[in-house]
Amino acid sequence: MCPIRSMGYGAMKKHFAFFLVSILTACSGAANVDTETVTSRPSQVAPVTVSTEEETTAAIRPQQFDEVAESLRGTEIEFWYVWNRSGADPFQEIIGEFNRSNDYDITVTALDQKDFGDFFGEMNTAIESGELPEVVLGYNYQYLAWDAAGDAVVDLTPYTYDATFGLSEETIADFYPVFWEHDLIGEQRLGFPAQPSGQVIFYNQTWAQELGFYTLPSTPEQFRQQACAAAEANGDGTGGWFINTSGASVAGWVYAFDAELETPEGGYDFNTPETFAAFEFLHDLKATGCAWEPKTRYPNGEFAARKGLFYTSSILSIPFIRDAFQIEGNNDVWIPIPFPGLGGPSITIYGPSYVIIQSSPEAQLAGWLLIKFLLEPENQVALVQVGGSFPLSRSAVILLEEAAWESPQWFVAAEMLDHARSEPRYQSWSTVRAALQDAASMIFKGNFDVATIFELLEQLQSTAEELHAEGGGN
Template sequence: MTFRKFPIAILLFVFIFSACTPTTTDSNTQTPRPSATPNAEDAKTPTPEASQLGVEKDALRGKQVNVWHPWFGAQASLFESQVAQFNTENEWGIVVVAESKNNYNEIFSQTSAALENSSAPQIVIALPEHALAWGDDVTDLNPYVHDPEFGMSALEMSDFANVIWRQDEVDGKRFGAPAQRTTRFILYNSTWARQLGFDSPPQNSSEFEAQACAAHDVLTKDSDSNNDSLGGWLIDSDAHTALSWMLAFDGGAQEENGYRFLAPGNIAAFKYLKTLQQKSCAWVASPDLSIYDRFAARQALFATASLEEFPDQARAFSAASNSDEWVAIPFPGAERDALVVYGSSFIVFNSDAETQLASWLFIRWMLSSETQADWVRTTGLFPLRSSTFDLLADYSADHPQWADAVTYLSEGDVTPQLSSWRLVRVMLEDGFRDMFDTIRHPDLTEGQVPLILKQMDDTAEELSK
């Protein structure tokens, strides 16, 4: 089924209608005069349920929470300023200390080593598959999320898109809480497409092929022979791109507690894409020019980019003095579209009850709508909560491609919820790239595609041991 987009304004209306609609009162009905002696039962204020975590608030005062994060530059600066704000404002006297490890590889390797010698921080910001690898050392956040005093209400939890909220929960254990989420999109030059005779983005894989081939054909007929191999889709071999195409053809990577690449949907996806390349309607770019510059120069009707790359793409159009309109769309399959939502999470390690609660309270504060709005303005990533949209009207107006792309969030799929995904993801990317290597596979036949996927199955099984 093809995903449908809805304008941001409509989404906002749905999100806030129930909260903003006043109670209707009949103007002819008089308000009863309060009794001089109110009923004692009516005057009672419901007593909030007590926390089930067994920690007194006073025990939190002065608790230090060490946080390792992967960020550098603007993201690190923002995070550290938010840590300082929390330390100043939080009512419990909790002190958070942040330390950058610069990237996810360092986060994983240093945290794994620290867990071995009992020197791990209380929180790390890492990928969900990392948390699964750390297993029993990771604190289940469900008791904290659902605590009547310190947790989140059902309404607050429903404020998170389902694809964002469920990524960290496996077999009833919540291994983390979302920190950042993004996805890869197909970028589509709608101005050029209209000149080619197409009034709207492709709704399925057949229409994608027709438009890609039309873009290639028009370049072969112009006076510049150097662009005869261009046009169509500029091939991207990122693992999340590969997984998105697989899902679009009703395939995927995970099956129960393992992997299955040799599946009908994956065979169909790989055959479709390789055939697209063999028709010269998809092509691999050399590294001498960026993807952003190539897309802005009309070397491709379709390119691929992550949400956070949209500002770079917009700058490339500006630098090229190109006023073409472009939009982001999901990956089109035969009967449905697909995209894969992924990103980092807050992960808490087992310590004492007071420190674990202090860690959760910092995470809960970081997930507030106001804090999330600051993250979107800095990173260009997905807002984790629906209510954050209320705070991003100006950002949406200044970043129309981002605003349009966010409407697809609720339709996203999660990455495989397996610890080995951190390794299998690299294998998938290598195998997908290899399929498009015209030197190694100049005449790849349809019959060879299942062999590639079978090899992926065998490799994934080895990596999962």
């Protein structure tokens, strides 16, 4: 296998940054430019509907792995993963139970790689040496890069629908659609979600009601009205929306304006009237004093202190926000809400997936049996209770309700999964996302002229196309 070549946004960023600076210079004429009570509960999501190709595969239900299973006993494999959450690592206990209970005496050695950034480099080294783990965790853009280095990733479609070892129709229908589709790349299934998170907007409902708003904002205009009212109430430059230009946050706003990040043919689609409208809306929030940027990356304390009515962040922030309210002595009710959209509400989903790396037939089947075990609702629950991620299935949510898990804001967020959309599933997304973040950050500069948004989006589109091509168009 060939080593993974790092994509070149680092070099291209110099060109993109020069363009952004030139916009600001032209705008300013200056030479020096600084380079949770819960209201209504959403309806339950519809069962998963598989595509025509999947229906055909499911109907056939071949028995492809019975012969492999005859030599499966005693197989040993490695599982590389990353546990970077605050709670105790649940994977070791789950893997231990698999080792004790599986019917084939399969032994899995689970190795925590600690950090996804370092893990990517470790996988690159492993690909070069040929000494690879059999099962790994990886984001879409990571495992697509590994696969591009030499067909490293196994298509799980045959395993998923195998008559003996596959998933039952009931299990498939139990998945939330956004998670079932998350790792479908073209006609292949290259993984299953492991620890999905989601970008939502946290909302101080008690404060909003004191300001005279008794319904959740469901449109951008209603969002603006409430943000501006909170800013006016504080009167010190705080109080509205905390500016957040992360890729997931910007994607959430773009989706809210009924725009797409991808074209049906493949590739990115930033230069559209809908994306312009999203950028213009966000720029105007700042320009009218209804949004401000805290100095801290995670302004949990500021949110608890009523320095912002709206706080865009991951669902993984829930326990930290709860702690901040306790420290502040604030009994306000705060909840997660979706991005209020012209085409309906939305939240942005992202996170690592379980992936099998090419090896022997026995090791691959052992890896699949491990993933199948990890997908069981009880094991999803173990991961959720410690790490706070989303579950993949409705059965897992029911188990959490039956267990009386005390996280009301999390349950509200889980009920938004029928509004969830994934980030783009391209190898190039890791670098294109950085370009999107850079572009979004520019619209909040004090001397940015809103009239140049189209020019900004044109350059963003050009940069994305170059990066996508460098990534092999995937």
